[in-house]
Amino acid sequence: MKNVRLIICSVLIIANSGCKKYLDINDNPNGPTSADPALYLPSIQSQYATGIQLDSRLIGPYIQNFLHSTSGIAYDLHGYVRSSDFGGEFWRSVYWKGGLNTIDMINNATAQKKWDIVGTGMALQAFGWQNLTDYHGPVILKQAFDPTKNTFDYDPQDTVYAYVKRLCMDAITELGKNDDATGSPLFSRYDMIYKGDRAKWIKFTYGVLAINAHHLIKKPFYKPDEVISYVDKALSSNADDAIVPFSGTNATDASALGPRRQNFGVYGQSSFIVRLTDGSIFGIIDPRQPLMLTPSTDGVYRGLTPGSGQSSTVSNAAHGVRSVWGSPLGVNVPTGGPWGKYLFQDAAGFPLMSYAELQFIKAEAAFFKGDKALALTAYRNGVNASLDFVRSVPLANASFAANYTAERTAFLANPLVIPVTPAALTINQILLQKYIALWGWGFIEIWTDLRKYDYDGNIFTSFTIPASLFPDNNNKPAYRVRPRYNSEYVWNIDALTAIGGFDADYATKKLWIHLP
């Protein structure tokens, strides 16, 4: 008996002492638990672009950048797709691909005293929240990413606005630090947008601040001077544009707007953007038109009418609107291309913010303030920058006029485009030229403009929403997008109910920024 006890006990003792180490194998060997902070950047930046791109399949038709080939489709009619994640891609960008990745990146960078990455992370967070709230309204902010929680309360939009502002201020502070490990080679290698240029990130952050402040234009506490001062510290030329690049070699690294990923074959340019560029409104053909838009096979530029689909134009095949890639509308890209133009190319970069955009914001703020001279200057800068930008996108399949420069000069000389006197400048011009400049990428910003003027066709000259809207809308246009279906409508029901998310016309309710 004694022997037995000895054997058993000795064996157990040996077993237990080695146990802890023996069992310590639960670190996932398939990927690192933590990485150099710079390594998080490409995915965060890329997914911000992709999120906006894919969600434009829903709001692109709301704002009539492009419209669907099928008549009566929900997107054209300010509707949504029931029980679907469609339109919830930026939600995914901010909470998942941004989310904890950005938080970890900031934490790791803080530990390594890489203040430039800390600040960049905060700037990206600010950009994410700003766009997310402009898109959805109330979002999960304070409780987000709490590992002890599985359901999350929503925060109202004013809270998000205040938080974005604070994040920007913090980001500027961090980006201003210039010691320790800042400027690491990895930062410049993996920062897809600015290649590790801290000065540009500071400008970007001021850009977010400008947008954040300017979106409050309907509020009594709106401060145009603050907006103007932010813009002046923000992007100072097209070289500062925040552009997410895409290699376009395969389906994973290609732009979601490009033909390879097959997302936009059913979308054709709207009649509204055609009217804005063919001289109907500005009295002169816009030199950007052949670079951005596609004519029908008969050479005439046509666009779709919301809700009507291709059937509205296609009595004659040669009059049919082409897809945004220039290919036949409504089918997957046929072989034998090449297809894809302007930003709708596999390897085209995607702007998150541009100098032109901010100049138009400044113009509107100055216009609001009554400083029309300043407004005109900013407006002219915006138009000029956009003309440069469009010309700078590599031309794969667009025929552009060799005399672009000449056309541009003529265009700028047209008083309908650039008024001769500040007094002649109209709010319509600012918003419509901004619309053209942001066409194909600035979807959320354009939508914010349209919503704040309640889709007014007198301001957005000739803009008309469809007469018959999506059935749930009660004849109201969309003012917000419902939170992502499979995240919220299935798994966060109580919190969503509390903000009225289950109301049939939830998507038509105005956001806090749109109310006085």
Next chain:
Amino acid sequence: MRNLLFIMLLLFVGSPVLLAQDANVSGIVVAEDNGAPLEGVTITNRRTQKSTITTSTGAFTISATRGDVLMISYVGYQGKQQTVSGSNTLNIRLSTDDRQLDQVVVTALGINRSKRSLGYSANDVKGSELAQTQRDNFVNGLAGRVPGVTISGTNGAPGSSTSIVLRGINSLSGNNQPLFVIDGLPVNNQTFNANNMIAQTENRTIDFSNRISDLNPEDIESLTILKGPEAAALYGIDAANGAIVITTKKGKAGEGKITYGFNYGLEKVGRLPEFQNIYSRGTNGVVNKNTFVQFGPKYPEGTTFYNNLKDFFQDGNVQKHNLSFEGGASGYTYRLSTSYSTRAGVVPNTKYDRLNISLNATGQIFKYLKAETNLQYINTKNQKVSKGQNSFYTALLAYPPDENMKDYLTPSGSRKRLLSGTEIENPYFDINKNDLHDKGNRVISNLGFVFDPLSWLSITARIGIDVSTNEYVVLYHPESNRAGGAINGSLDVSNQTNRVITGQYFGSVKHDFLNRKLRTTLRVGSAIYNFDDNVYSIRGENFLEPNFNSVNNTTVTTQRNKSIVSQKRVVGVFGDFNINYDDYVYLTVTGRNDWTSTLPEENNTFFYPSASTSFVFSEFFKNTGFGNIMTLGRIRASIAQVGKDAQPYSTNPSLEAQGITGGGFSYGFTAPNPLLRPEKVTSKEIGAELQFFKNRLSADVAYYKSKSVDQIINGLRISYGTGFILKNINGGEIENSGVELLVRGTPVQSTNFTWETSVNFTKTNSRLSKLPSGVTEFYNSDTWLFGNVRNGSRLGGPLTTFTGQFTYQYNDKGQLLINPATGLPLITNNAIWPAVGDRNPDFRMGFSNSFTYKGLNLNFLWDLKRGGDVFNGTGLYLFNLGLHPKAIENRETPVTFDGVLKDGLENTGTPTPNNVSIIPYYNNNFYSASVIDQEFIERDVNWFRLRDITLSYQIPSAWLRKKGMFKTASIGLTATDLILITNYTGGDPGVNGTTVATGGSGSAGFDYGNLPVGKTFNVNVRIGL
């Protein structure tokens, strides 16, 4: 830890041989039927309680005096009591009669225990019963044979996987398969998860075998099914789902024996769903040959029809060869067996080949040390076809009858197309040009030592290794639809190396009290489990040479690869304590503590106890007249708790490399959860066992109830507010209960004729009693196969329900609401899907009968299922195409739905009755817009099926001797799945829509694109030399 076993071995070898014993009585134990010596038979002197076991020659020596009673017991044989008389040498013959008065079963850790002492139900099945069915996956042979066991095969293709669930579902999303144990040690029964491949194919369209099917049924001596945690508690983690304990065949000492068996089988295609080809291709009554939808006008008279379906299938055939050698002498035995089986399925080009070589050896190394080893090598190859969505099978059903499907190539050799756009792939193209196959090599080895230095002390140590390498290939031809667009062919290959090492040792001490009336055994031991799985997957696209199948043939820039490593380790210590009071009251308590690598350190240890008791009340009247009627009566009760751990790497975050521009890292879909706790299952069971007329009639009943709390829900879709898309959380709570009944009888028993019969009955219930807050439905996305019906569970409901997305709209009075504009019913799109059906049957029963007349035996097994819903996804698919009988009948007759118009008056006193008439023939919306998918959930599906029937004849050995032929010879006929009587309108209602890799309650009851199980007829011959 690894050193431990080494130390143990040293201790064994180093221990001095301690004692000598008086040797008053010796004898030999042989089998009644063939006189072969039996090795390992336990002989216990009832007075002294000392025991010994027989050697390989069947010999034993035990100290005893005249008048002592020796108790002889052996697994699978009827126990015996023998009084020591004058003679010093006893010749004891044990019979293999099924109806043993005191049966011995193998329980956890390979411990043999008398059945009457068990406080829980344990069923055993003889290996020969499974082997005689000639199925290539022996698990399928268990269906209907044992109460409380649910078997659902994926489909009828060779090598397809089979799910086995003991009692109910214990885990919402995790594995519910029992632990498989061979000769005391757990082995791997994984099913390869398609998500390990680069192009995630899901588990819906490709089936990968469950690895336990690698075993050769001919190598199985017996199989014990330990259904609840009570029985399996000593195995710790993974035993929450019960355990299936397999004992392999051992050689028998004596003259060497060679056995050869041959089986040839013919397989006919199983029950196919009904459909009709009356209307031609088109829509709304208008011909359109550029579609597969058959809503056109009726085929004109004189149309040439091709019998595409019938011509496609072939007769499958099965061949099996089994050869074994066994023998042994002076303390050593061996059994070497080799088996080759090959099965070509009813679908051309499908094939499952398996080669098994196994060696079993036992040796009495020293007087007190016995060693046994089992070594198996298995080689498998499975040539498969697709299943489910876009599979050859759905294409076969959809193919227009006025087109000759055999013409799948154009004269130039490329794929022939019927339509200009995307079209259904011709099944011939699929089976000839695409290539899905698995290849496997596996070695399972066990080594065990039993050291018996003293009559009251025994030490057992075992180590087992299960190593396999498997290759899984999914190749889509450049012209295949499935290649995924213009990528010009794709090839996915995964190479998996899996290794499981298990080790276990325990000491057992016996001591008697109260004048040997109270006998106790204490066992204490430890176990390790070490799981290591590596999968390397590669993919390439864009084939250079269209018909050459290698990744070297793909374009370099398209090639991708990934590595998936998965490791898990568990260390456990356990003990059990048995008390036996005078052979009528038994009590067992067990305890086990495990430490697992998959949980956070602060939660990674958990203890689970169990207690069970058996009370043999018939002891009180065994010598009375009633005792002659009721020969055994006992009641039993048990309670046990076991824990389950998490999947590896659920607790710590990990980053995934990104393929986007710029690369870098980002988190994957699933949130790490550093707060995970083990889930716990508590189970209670009571039961009774009654035997009458010397076991001519017996009944065994069990009732159990279990509750599983803190369920670890894997991959729960959750609010993205977590920062992730999925999360593994503790949350759910599941309750399970059920009744099992087994009645056996021998209505006729005479010298030449015996009729044995048994009936078993199973009823299970489950309830999802808790879900994490915010979650109203748990569903498994793998099961969302077709249409909008999926395996979803709602709080308070069973775990086996369907949920459906759409429901009809009704007014306050319950009248169907009709859209005034279309005349079609209005449908609600539910954000939260309601439960719309339940797959759980009311009960299941098995009936088995065996008639023996001299050497002739006929036995058959019927399997009855009563109730339980089945989603006929294949039927819905056919309906959408206009082929289902429901889409044919009355197509040209005007229909007015019985309901009221939703015109604003629907909830007033005078709703407008529907007056809109539709002719479906001209309005195909009738077949899509007005029918919700759950119309194709078939309610209360019953079946009564003849699982297997065998007629065999044992040629009299006297005759064989006279002819100077073999020692033994038998011939047999076996048919499987011959008869299926069911109210189900589709094919086979017993299929499983995904594979075993889908956790939770899986996809049994989802019939979509599954080839029904075929009917097989076998002829077999077995000879012994």
